[in-house]
Amino acid sequence: MKLSVVIVNYNVRFFLSQCLASVQKAAEGLDVEVFVVDNNSTDGSYAMLRDSFPWIKLIVNHENVGFSQANNQAIRQAKGEYVLLLNPDTIVQEDTFRKVIAFMDKHPKAGGLGVRMIDGSGKFLPESKRGFPTPKASFYKIFGFTRLFPHSAVFARYYLGHLPEDKTNRIDVLAGAFMLLRKETLDQIGLLDETFFMYGEDIDLSYRIQQAGYENYYFPETTIIHYKGESTRKGSFNYVRLFYKAMLIFVRKHYATSGAWLFSLMIRFAIFFRASLSLLKRSLQWLWKPLVDAVLMFAGFSWLVPAWEQIAHEPGYYPRDLLHTVIPIYVLLFVVTLMASGAYNRHWRIRGILRSWFTAALVLLVAYSLMGEAFRFSRAIVILAAGWGLIALLPARLVMAKLGWLNYPVGKGKSNRIVSVGSHEQIQKVKEVLAHQGNRFQWLGGVVLDEKDETGDTLGTLAQLQEIARINHVDEIVYCAEDVPAGEIIRSMVQASSQSVRFRIFNSEGGFFIASHSANDAGDLILFDINAISLPENRRRKRMLDMTVSLLGFILSPFILPFVHSKKFYFSNIFNVLKGNKTWVGYSSEETETDIELPVLLPGVLSCADSSRHWEGHVDVKKINTLYAKDYRILNDLEIIRRNISKLGNTKSYDTIPEE
Structure with missing residues (x-):
């Protein structure tokens, strides 16, 4: 076995699906095994992996054991000469595996390798090549000197800013998003340190690789997309807590020795200071x-x-x-x-x-x-x-x-000017889906892969995309994943990134778009097969309806209670809905077999199958659940509640459809 790919997933089902599709293409003709370790995801990841990717080796955890422990579970079973730790929110090129394996074969002293990474807007990610977070390098980064002097060998040591992004070089730290490791090196130095729950384990492992006499390399001859921050959103308080906690663990482990205690104390102070500033900034x-x-x-x-x-x-x-x-x-x-x-x-x-x-x-x-x-x-x-x-x-x-402090109201500014890249069939499907979503946009046309596919309604070919985007002032480019190779997507994203164009990738088989527009924007996920109940405005409307009905139910309880069968649990249901533990109308759980993964809802006091005129003629509970999710209306909930006042004291909750 030449290569073992290990992916740890936690509630990023759709990004994982796109990642595995790219891994499958990159593995063609190679001796590769792929492990996916699922850390107790609740977004339908298990069903998706079982049905769409039966060829993977799946390890299912019943709790979130963290990044390090989950990776170690798969590494212990891996048989490959090389082990690749890969984030689920990445997309690799078709030739990525061949190129990195060839490099490692030629450099026996290379213990680990990282590649050039771009974010979802085509911008280079500086963490593709990093130095060790020594007290001095960390101090410069934490207090902003790295940002002020991004190419300095001294102040930008944390990101090795003095090294060109297009040249192969020895580096200190491999990025955990794509970390190719020699198995014999792991056998010698040990696996990931499970003290690190998330973040920092890549730095620690890179440090131990060098301590054992091996070298770490930055290899820019292949590029991957990393939808940075999708697994743990960068703007969250949880990210700040985990990231700085990981830095403290690393400092204590490797720099808190005699002679370095002063630096350790200084960096701890700097870490806590920066964490406080980050939390304050995010709060404001x-x-x-x-x-x-x-x-x-x-x-x-x-x-x-x-x-x-x-x-x-x-x-x-x-x-x-x-x-x-x-x-x-x-x-x-x-x-x-x-x-x-x-x-x-x-x-x-x-x-x-x-x-x-x-x-x-x-x-x-x-x-x-x-x-x-x-x-x-x-x-x-x-x-x-x-x-x-x-x-x-x-x-x-x-x-x-x-004044630029807020975006203009959606639908009131100019429409997004959109082009789509792919086959004629997929381009038309993208257009239909965008129209179905109801967002304002100006459809400019399609871009095909080859000249022979051009027709009167296409703008040109993929090779001309950069010029098409410039001349037509394109705001957004949508790539059809089934038609456009990942390598071509990455290449054209990099070329067009200087024009401030937004990018999305459309997966018609899985039924979703994925997008990320900057290194600080974790990204957007847009579903279209069943999207009405998933829309944020519908979620808000349903929540406001629940709160309003609960308040009115409490105020009017003297008039309603005589009609309620189980009076004992009437007020319990009201308070559970107000606290967000239940919703008044949920799915029916009588039928657990579904063709499509439904958006998650809170347990319902009533079921959407409880006699609404909207579902008349449908006796199949599965279809009723699907119709309810796909075509959500507040009036449907109100009608179900009105017709079932006697059931408002139900003790049984109609929960979300359970996975097998």
């Missing part, structure tokens, strides 16, 4: 829009209270501490409701802002009517403040968009 990025709205709402209340005193009462009518006690509670309630209804999503719509405002205003008025006397000072001011929210919040967003 998430909180600044709610804070702006809170300030605007508080300003509105501050102006309305004295103004209404002058109009309806007399100065001093309201308590002086009103602005410091009661009103902040109303402002917080208003902003939290805006947040829950999706007002702070990255892609916003004017219609969505209006809907969020209406929901927040309604919740504010209902809350006012339910509060005690100490909190009810003036219904008129609350109504006027809600109106002020409408007048202030929408213009504020438009001003922030004009």
Whole structure:
């Protein structure tokens, strides 16, 4: 056996599918075995692997044991002369395996090898070649000197910025996304250190390879796509915690010896300082829009209270501490409701802002009517403040968009200018799917692979793609994975990356697009086979419906309870739905065999099969589940609830369809 490929998966089913498709092509004609270790994924990965990739060697864990331990499970079974640790959010070229194996065969002192990596926008990833995180190199990186002097041999030592990205060189650290290892080297130095749960294990292993007298190489003669951060999103608090914890483990293990304790102390301080800054930055990025709205709402209340005193009462009518006690509670309630209804999503719509405002205003008025006397000072001011929210919040967003602080409302700016690359059949399918999604776009045409395939409605060939993108001011290029070789996708992405074009890869067999638009953007995943219930706006609508029905069910319980069969669990269901443990309407779990993996839903108090007119004529529960997911409507949920008031005290939950 020449090569053993090891992939650890955790809830990245669709990226894994595309990765394995590229691995299968790269392995043609070679003696290769492929292991996939699944760390207790809950996104249908197991069923996908079983049905679509029966040729892999699958190891299933019933808990997330971490990256190092999962890799070690497969390495212990591997029979290859070389072992490749590969991330599931990568795509390799058709000739990648042949080239890296040939290089390793010619360099017996090479213990490990990494390749040139680009992100989903075609940009070079500097972690393709790294130096050891010595205290000095880590200090320069953590405090920003590496970014200021990206090509310095001193300040950019962490990313070896002085080494050209297109030349083969010896390096210190191999990137864990693509880590080719000589098996005899692993036998000598041992496997991955399982102290590292995620991050840092690649640095530790690279260090031990060099300590054993072997060499690590950066090999740019083949390039892979790494949808950076998809397995663990870079912007999350969990990423910060895991990454800096891994750096601390490495420092303690290799640099906390006598003579290096001062450096170790310094780097620990720097790590904690940078982690604090990162957490603060991410908090502010998430909180600044709610804070702006809170300030605007508080300003509105501050102006309305004295103004209404002058109009309806007399100065001093309201308590002086009103602005410091009661009103902040109303402002917080208003902003939290805006947040829950999706007002702070990255892609916003004017219609969505209006809907969020209406929901927040309604919740504010209902809350006012339910509060005690100490909190009810003036219904008129609350109504006027809600109106002020409408007048202030929408213009504020438009001003922030004009200043570049926010993206323009979806659907209100210019349409994306899109071309697709592939066969005529696949290009047409891409066009139909994009139209089905309902997003605004301007279809420019298709790009075929060869001149002989050109027709009157194509723009040109793949070789001309860079020029086509420039002349037509293309915003987005969609590659058809079944037609365009991975190597050609990578080559053209690199060529067009300087034009700020967005890229997506379309997999018609699996039924999805994958995309990632920058090194700091973890990427987008767009499903189209069953996508209505998966859409963020539908998720929000369903959640808001659940909360509204629960609140009304609680308020109107004296009138509803006489009709409920199991009164004991009626309030339990209300509170479980409010806490997000259940939804009022879920799938029916009576039929567990499904042709297509359905989007995950919370357990339902009621089943979508509980007599809705929308499903009349369908007796197959499997079809009803599919129709419910594919064509979700709030009115369907309301109708099911109205027809099944007697079942609102159900103790049985209709759960998501279980996997086999």
